Structures are given as structure tokens and as C-alpha cells.
Amino acid sequence: MSTFTEHKSIADRSATDRSRHKKKIDKALKEGIRDIVADESIIGQDGNKKVRIPVKGIKEYQFIYGDNSKKVGGAQGKDIRRGQKIADSKQKGKPGQGDKAGNESGEEYYEVEITLEELAEHLFADLELPDLERKKFKFISSESYRRKGHRPYGIRPRLSKKETLKNKIRRKKIAQKAGTYDEDERFTFHESDLKYKHFQNQPVEISSAVIFFIMDVSGSMSTEKKYIARSFFFLLYQFLKHKYDNVEVVFVAHTVEAKEVSEEDFFSLSPSGGTFISPALDLTLDVIEKRYHPSNWNIYAFHCSDGDNWSEDEDRAIKSSVALKEKCQLYGYCEIDPDGRSSSWRQSPHSRTFESYKPHEDDKFKLLLLNSSKDIWPTFKNIFGGRKEWQQ
Amino acid sequence: MTWTFDELKSWDDKIVEIGSKYDLDWHPISYEICNYHDMIGYMAYTGMPTHYHHWSYGKSFERTHQLYNLGMEGLPYEMIINSNPSISYLMTENPMSTHVLTMAHCVGHSDFFKNNRMFRHTDPDNIIARFKNASKRVKKYVDDPTIGIDAVEAILDSAHALKFQMSREFNIKKQTPEELKKRYIRTLNENPDSLPENFDINQIPLEPNYNVLEFIRDHSRNLDAWEKDLLTIVSEEGSYFIPQAMTKIMNEGWASFWHYKILHELDLPQDYHLSFLKLHNQVIRPIVGRLNPYHLGFTIFQWIEKNLGLDQCFIARESHNDESFIRKYLNEEICRDLNLFTYSKKRTEWSIDDIADDDGWKDVREELIKNVGLGSLPKIYIKKVEKNHTLILGHDHDGRDLDLNYANKVCEHIIDLWGDDIKLFTIIEDEPFEI
Numbered sequence: 094m095s096t097f098t099e100h101k102s103i104a105d106r107s108a109t110d111r112s113r114h115k116k117k118i119d120k121a122l123k124e125g126i127r128d129i130v131a132d133e134s135i136i137g138q139d140g141n142k143k144v145r146i147p148v149k150g151i152k153e154y155q156f157i158y159g160d161n162s163k164k165v166g167g168a169q170g171k172d173i174r175r176g177q178k179i180a181d182s183k184q185k186g187k188p189g190q191g192d193k194a195g196n197e198s199g200e201e202y203y204e205v206e207i208t209l210e211e212l213a214e215h216l217f218a219d220l221e222l223p224d225l226e227r228k229k230f231k232f233i234s235s236e237s238y239r240r241k242g243h244r245p246y247g248i249r250p251r252l253s254k255k256e257t258l259k260n261k262i263r264r265k266k267i268a269q270k271a272g273t274y275d276e277d278e279r280f281t282f283h284e285s286d287l288k289y290k291h292f293q294n295q296p297v298e299i300s301s302a303v304i305f306f307i308m309d310v311s312g313s314m315s316t317e318k319k320y321i322a323r324s325f326f327f328l329l330y331q332f333l334k335h336k337y338d339n340v341e342v343v344f345v346a347h348t349v350e351a352k353e354v355s356e357e358d359f360f361s362l363s364p365s366g367g368t369f370i371s372p373a374l375d376l377t378l379d380v381i382e383k384r385y386h387p388s389n390w391n392i393y394a395f396h397c398s399d400g401d402n403w404s405e406d407e408d409r410a411i412k413s414s415v416a417l418k419e420k421c422q423l424y425g426y427c428e429i430d431p432d433g434r435s436s437s438w439r440q441s442p443h444s445r446t447f448e449s450y451k452p453h454e455d456d457k458f459k460l461l462l463l464n465s466s467k468d469i470w471p472t473f474k475n476i477f478g479g480r481k482e483w484q485q
Numbered sequence: 486m487t488w489t490f491d492e493l494k495s496w497d498d499k500i501v502e503i504g505s506k507y508d509l510d511w512h513p514i515s516y517e518i519c520n521y522h523d524m525i526g527y528m529a530y531t532g533m534p535t536h537y538h539h540w541s542y543g544k545s546f547e548r549t550h551q552l553y554n555l556g557m558e559g560l561p562y563e564m565i566i567n568s569n570p571s572i573s574y575l576m577t578e579n580p581m582s583t584h585v586l587t588m589a590h591c592v593g594h595s596d597f598f599k600n601n602r603m604f605r606h607t608d609p610d611n612i613i614a615r616f617k618n619a620s621k622r623v624k625k626y627v628d629d630p631t632i633g634i635d636a637v638e639a640i641l642d643s644a645h646a647l648k649f650q651m652s653r654e655f656n657i658k659k660q661t662p663e664e665l666k667k668r669y670i671r672t673l674n675e676n677p678d679s680l681p682e683n684f685d686i687n688q689i690p691l692e693p694n695y696n697v698l699e700f701i702r703d704h705s706r707n708l709d710a711w712e713k714d715l716l717t718i719v720s721e722e723g724s725y726f727i728p729q730a731m732t733k734i735m736n737e738g739w740a741s742f743w744h745y746k747i748l749h750e751l752d753l754p755q756d757y758h759l760s761f762l763k764l765h766n767q768v769i770r771p772i773v774g775r776l777n778p779y780h781l782g783f784t785i786f787q788w789i790e791k792n793l794g795l796d797q798c799f800i801a802r803e804s805h806n807d808e809s810f811i812r813k814y815l816n817e818e819i820c821r822d823l824n825l826f827t828y829s830k831k832r833t834e835w836s837i838d839d840i841a842d843d844d845g846w847k848d849v850r851e852e853l854i855k856n857v858g859l860g861s862l863p864k865i866y867i868k869k870v871e872k873n874h875t876l877i878l879g880h881d882h883d884g885r886d887l888d889l890n891y892a893n894k895v896c897e898h899i900i901d902l903w904g905d906d907i908k909l910f911t912i913i914e915d916e917p918f919e920i
Contacts, residue, residue, distance in 0.1 A: 095497045095588070096570070097490055100519035107526045110543030113638070117540055153541055154646050154894035156863040161914075162885035163829040163838060165853040166775050173826055175845075177837045 238292045247289025256288035300338040302391040302422075304330060305377050307345040308359065309398035311368040318429045322397035323360055325427060325469050329395060332477065337391060343380060347373035349403075353380065369406040370398065370446065374413035378420070387420050395425045397463075400444025407449055414450065418458040425476060426450055427461040488581040496585050496751075503747045504592045508799075511595035512569040512609065516588070520577045524564070525549045527574055531726070532566045535617035537718070538624070539641050563587045567729065569609040571595040582753075582760040589747040593740030600803050601735070603728035606655045612725065619718040626711050640712050643898035644719035650697040650865050651723055653731065665691050693866040693879065697899075698723070700867045706874060707904025716902070731858040734807045738782015741769050742790075742798070745783070771823065776853075784823060785814050807857040811850065820846040827852045855883065863887055865909070876903050880911035887911050889920070896920055 243256050261282055268274040306326050308319070334340045344359040345351055348366035351373035377394055385392060394417060402410055418424040428447050447460060454460050461472050493516070504511070519527070529546035530536035565573040573591045575584050598604050608615070623641075627634045652659075660668070669691050672680060694700050702708065702716040729736065748761055769780045789798050801810060820841035827839045827849050839845040839852070854860065864881040871877060876899070880887060892909065899907050909920040 095501065095514040095516055097493055097497075097516045097518065100517050100523050100574075105522075105526070107529050107543055107546045110529075110538050110540050111546055112543070113538075113540035113634075114543035114547065152894075153642075154891050154898065155648075156650065156865055156880075156895055157888045157891050158861065158863060158885040159888040160830045160886075163827045163852045163855075165825055165827050165849060165856055167771050167777075167780075167823045167825050173824065173837055173840050175837055175840060178834050 237295060237297045239295050241291050241293040243288040244291045245285070245288065247291065251290040251292075253288045253290050257282070257286050260286040260288060299389060299391065301341075301389065302333055302337040302339070302393060303341045303343060303381075303385045304333055305343045305345060305380070305392070305394040306330075306359070307347065307351075307373050307377060307394060307396040309348075309368055309370070309373075309396075310346045310362045311348045311366050311401070313368070313399050313401050314429075318397075318399055319360060321429050321463050321465070321469065322427070325397065325463060325473070326395065328469065328473050329393070332473075333393060341385075343377075345373050345376055345380075347376075351376040368398070368402050369410075370396070370402045371406050371409035371413045374410065374417050378413065378417055381420055392421045393423050394421050395427060397427045397429055398446070399430060400428045400446045402444075402446040404445070407446070410446065411449055411453065414458065415453055418453075418455075421457060423457060423459065423476070425459045425461055427463055427472075429463045488584070492581060493575075493584060493588075496581070497588055499751055500585070500589050500592060500747055503750050504589075504596075504743070507743075507746070507795075509592060509596045509743065510599060511592055512571045512599055514565070514588075514591055514595055515570040515572050516575050516591075517572065518575050518577055524574055524576045525553070527564060532564045532572070532574070533613075533616050534566075534572065535613055535620055537616075537620035537622075538627075539645075540638060541645065563590050565591045565594045566612075567598040567604060567607055567609055567725075568612045569599075571598065571609075572613070580760065582757040583764060585751070585753075585757065586744050586748060586761055586764055589744035589751075590740045592747070593743035594736060596743070597732070597736050597739045597802055601728070601732060601806075602804060603655065603732055603806050607725050607728060615721070619721070622714060622718065626715070629711075632711060637715065639901070640715045641719065643901050644698060644716050646895045646898040647698050647701075648719055648723040649727060649730070649859065649862055650695070651699070651720065651727070652695040653727060653859060655724065655728070662690065689870045690867060693868060695864065695866045696720070697865060697867060697878075701876075701899070701902050704870060705903050708902065712902075727859065728806075731806045731808070734778040734782040734785075734857055735802065735805060735810050736782070737779040738784075738786050739802050741765075741779050741783040742786040776825075781823065784819060785810070788819055789814060808854050808860065811854055811857060815850050815853070817841070817843075817846045820849055825849045825853065855885075868910070874905040876905065876907040878907060878909040880909065882912040886913050889913065892920055 243253055261280075264283065264286065265274065265280055268280075274280070306329075308314070308322055310319075330340070330342060342356070344354050344356055346354050346359055346362055347369065349369040349372070353376065354362070373396070381387065381390075381392060414424070414426070426447075428444060430444075447462075450458075450460055459476055461476065463469060463472060497516075525546060527534065528549055529542045536542070563573070565571055571591065571594070573587075575587060579587075598607075598609065623637065626632045626637050666686070669680075669686060673684075673686060689704065690700070698716050698720040702713045702720070708716070745765060748765075753761060769777065769783045771777055771780045786798055786801075789801060801814065805813065823841070825841045825846075826837050828835050828837050839848045841849050863885070866879050866881070868877040868879045878899070892911070896907060896909055911918050911920065
């Protein structure tokens, strides 16, 4: 009556749908960068810190009931009474387990928990910039001497006793075999036994980098602007960390004055006061001078501001910028203007600062514009990807 | 594989014999033997071997796979499609004793599909071909260079959000808009007082229309032919699956009732007996704090057989859905037996509202009725289309508020399909609310 057949597995039918789903997650991840970094202390963290990424757009929505609806459960022989507390909605975890009957509200959340390291890899794997290899990265180098084998000549202090003795023993053995060895006679060192240590002069790439994150925390820098800056800094940090063995970060916050602060303070300082850019740049230059000498460090500096530098500071800012870019591998000025709000009352799409920097833009000095969190990724690609001129 | 096809066949013969003896009436069953990977592959597509492609099924696959890997759900043992012949899957990795139970279980399901009145419109003879045809059409649009996968996915995403927003009465003949208009013109002439004061005979629709997808398809100014076709596909799939959602408790209860009965009459070897009992208990075990539809349905059918006779069971399986089934048969005795209770969220904590005692059991039953079947899905309907083509939607508010976050998202989907403005009227915390 019933029939039986064996499944002939020719193709993995759900494979295409799975890969479409994965693509959506990847896309959502990238779009969610702003959300990921918004509340997390991320930059100074090591790569194993886990972040939870709310994956948007993967949810499938329907009309559903909210919290005020009653539900029915079974208690199976357990004593229950009216008003008994059964679960705390603040508790996470699987409802309906053990003694606690559950909130079966079916709250589906698609959050992917990954480490920052994984997140960064995820993001960079998708850059799809095959040329983005070492050669595109400037590594400053210094000279150093390295041991490199032995030579038959050299100065006396570099004589290698061990190698020399080995040679003598070797010669002795050969002589024994050949029958030319005379036991009664002393078997002395020979000129050809002598070996000297050899040193070679070699350039060494310095794989240490320092990143200066400079941010305007004046009154005009809204929380939203700071979020954008923070997201952008996060990407920069993760990316450079990938490229260099040792990365240090310096946070410089400025209003009309500049000071070096911790990461926490950097993002949480309440905005106040006006804007002078040059003190921050000067402070950066000062820190470079004292702690990060350009011959030992690859230096990166990124300055985020909304561009409302006060006019009396303009000339000084330009002068400091030019000085700074000479010391850096890359110096970026990122202007943050959410939704083009400021530019709508300005004559040009850029601020005066931006315009005044313009003539000085070159391989090492980049001017960037971030209008929204969506610009972060393209901008990032833009500075590190495929730009031929930024090669060694 | 620890068993042979011959063994399967001989057990099937015995099951068929017992099923027929009890006048069970089912479609022939076509069993397909597949491995674990294929099985969860089928599950992702709700068992349908010819279903169209969409990323959400990939997601469903990953989720299922993950849940099993984490041990949060047991391995699947049964899946059967409402078709003629009924297609069912048996997993190679399962032992023979599991297959015996599964086959007996499937006989119950197939009988239910064939006889329950909710399924009369589902066209089991042609459903596989219809799905295949739909799948081909979707593929055609995906392959069409002027459309492409992103556009197709966007429409399907929106359509899926409204998949089950349709009238839940399938056995009443639908009136066409013309017939409806004629009827209202007659009323207008004969008995105008019965109509509301501002009645407009040209209003579209004249009566609240619950078939949201169909209505959008027929009245949107925004949709191309292929987009309308996709809405048709999703809407037809919705109407095929709604009966299953509306009879989950009965269907699983009926299948469990019968596998239990059939296996008791089978001459099971001793070692099968134990594994059968174990599996049966796994299937129908009560889950504290929640409701296992297998358990609830099984318990009610057993109660009916014991107290009202087996014939009454057959009558129930033919004429009810979960809502009416529970309204008619769930009594104080069963409520107490299952120790049912209602609970809800108060500020931040969940607590019990009512329990199954003298005063409470009826309230518990009423709440259960609200929640079974499609009761957990709000009913949204089309109120009217305004002059500027704004679509006005309403919500049948029964005391439960909409989840606004979700509602907003679905409304975005509706706007994408409709193309013009929309408004949704509902009630939130006892106040009228407009989305």
C-alpha cells in the first residue's frame, strides 16, 4: 500500500538559500558597524573581547501581539497559585525550563556574537582589495647588524673557537683515515681551520605603529558626530592592528585647548567650548617628539572634527598640519557632517577648514568627508584601497 | 543502516491492516528514506520538495541545524506533507522501532489531512505540481536580467510578512466585489436605515477585507505583472498552510492517538517495546510551563474515546479546528489534569493570573482558545482606499495590543508593495493608535 523510495541526493537544495542568507548577514554586519561600536569600549581592547552584533534585516516581520497578552502553560502536578511570580523578563535564557514557567514571548533576536578579531577579519576579508599587501604599507626601517654565518677571514675578536676546533677535528679524522696521521707528532691548528663570525648590515622593518586619534570635542560636536568618529576610529585601529605587530594608540581631545586623554574620556567628555585645531596638532607633534620618534615608529594621525575651526586659528592649523604630515605615514582629516546639515547653510559643501587644507592634500595627507555612518565603509576603502599614488 | 526495506514493508503492511480495520481513511503514503542532512533540508522548506528558493529557507536550515547541534531539539523523526500521495520522510539514521512509530503516526496525519474539513480547499492531488510551477516562475523572474534576485527577494520579503493575513474561512464562497456591490445597492434601495450614516456605495472595499495580499495585488497602482504573480504565489501558499496552523493540536493529537493505538495492537518484539515507549513519551511529554500540542491533543482525544466513544473521536477529527475542538472538549477535568494556568507580563516580571480550579478553569480555556491555531496572529484587514489612494488598514483588537516594533516593520513592507501612503488603526493601552 505505501511505497518506499530512497532519496537520491543529487544536489544540496538549500545551498543557494543558505549562501543568500549568509550574504545578508555579512551585509548587515557591515551596515551595523555604527551600532556595534556605539556603546562599547573597543579601541583599546584586545582582540578577544566579544561583541554582540545585532543583525538587522535578517528578521522576518509579521504582525504579532505585544507584551500585554496572556499566555497559557501547563504545570504538571506542581503546586501553583495565582499571582505566583514565574519569571523575570530581565532574565535572559530559555524560558519555560525547570520550575519556572516561561515567558514564551518568542522574542527572536538574531545577534551574532563574535570577537573583535573575527569582526575585523570579517570586514577586511570583504574589502576585496587584492593589492592591499605589505608593499602598499610603508614600513620605516632602521639599520642593524645581524649574525650571518662564518667566514675564513676576519678580525681577531670575532674568531669562532668552536667552529675552528670543529675544523681541526674534521681534518684530524681525515688524516687518520688516509693513514697520514702520526700519533707521536702534535696535530696543530692550521691557518685554514680558522673561522670568524660574520656580521652583516641589514635594514630592519619596524613593525610598530602609533595612531593618534584626535577629536574635536567642542560644543558643536554632537553625540551623533562622535559616534561616527568612533566607528571610523574603530575600523582604522582594527585595520592597522592587522598590519603591524605592535600598535599603540594616543587619544587627543581638543576644544580651544588640547589634552591627551584615556579612551573612555575621549568619547564621553561632555562637549563644550569653541574650536582651535592647532593646539591639538601641536600637542601631537610634541608627543611624537617625546615618545614616538619617527625613526622607530610608523605614525598615523586622524583628526575628526565638524570643521568649525575658528578663523583666527586657521593659519596656525595649516602650518601644524603640514608639519605633522611630514612625520606621518598617513595623516587624515575627517570632516563629520551628519546629513549635510552644516553644509546646507554654508556656501560650499565643505567647511572653511576643509577648503583651506585642500591645497595641501597629497599622498600623505588625506581629506575625508563623513556625512553619515554609511560613509564610513566607503571612505575607509577609499583611503586604504586601490589608490595607486599611495605606494612606496 | 540497521534495517532493510523488506522489514519496513512488512511492518507497513501490518500498520495498514490495523489502520483499515479501524476505518481510518488516508491517502497512500510515499515514504522517502533520506539522511539527516536531507531531512533538515526538507524541514527548511516545510517538507515541500518542490518549493521555490528564498534566503529565509537558508536561515531556517541554519537555525534547525544549529538547534540540533546544540542539543536543544531532538532529531527529527517525522514529517509528512498534505498531498496525495502523502509524502513522508524517514531518516536513515533512525532505528527500525522509530520507523514503526513514525509510519503509524503518519497514517494518523494523512487520515486527518484527508478528512478534516479545514483542508478541503488544499487540493492535495496537485499541490506538489503547483509548488513546482510556482518555483519555476520564481526562478524565471530571478533569471530575468531586467528583474534579478534582489528585486525578487524584496517582493518576497514583503509578501512573506503578510503571508497569513487572510480570511480564515475557506469553505464559504467568496463574493466578488461586483456581487458585493449589487447586494449593497439592493440594501440601499430596500432598507437604507440599516446602513451606517456615511455609507458610500463606491467605497473600496465595501466590507472589511482580510485578504490583505490579494487586495494589494488587485488594487495597487505600483505593481508589475511579475510582482503580482509573486504575491499570488505567496498568498496561495499561505492558504495551503493555514489549515495546518489552525489544527496543530488536533492533527498531532490525532496522529499520536493512532500511533499509540496501532502500536499496541502490533505484535512488537520485546526490544522494540521499550524504545517505542521511550519515544512515545518523548513525543507527548508535557513541557512544564508550556503547552505541547502533541500532549494536549493526545490527552483530549483519549478522554473523548474513554467517555464518549471512538465514534465521537472520528466526528471531532472531521468537523473541528483547534479553536472549536478546545471550546467543545476541554473541560474542567482535563484542565485540572494538565494543571493549566494563564500567565502574563507585569512590568518586568511574569506571573500567573489564573489556574484550573473551580473559578479559573473557564478563563484558562478562553485564553487558550485565543492562543491556539492562528489565534496568536493578529487579524489585520483592509478598511478602505481613500481618494488619494491612501490605504487604510484596521486591526481586530481583542484586548491584546500589537507589538509596535513589528507592526512598524510590516507597515514598511506594505508601503513597499502598495506604493502609496498607508495608515493602520489599532488600539494601544486602551487608546486609539495610528501607525
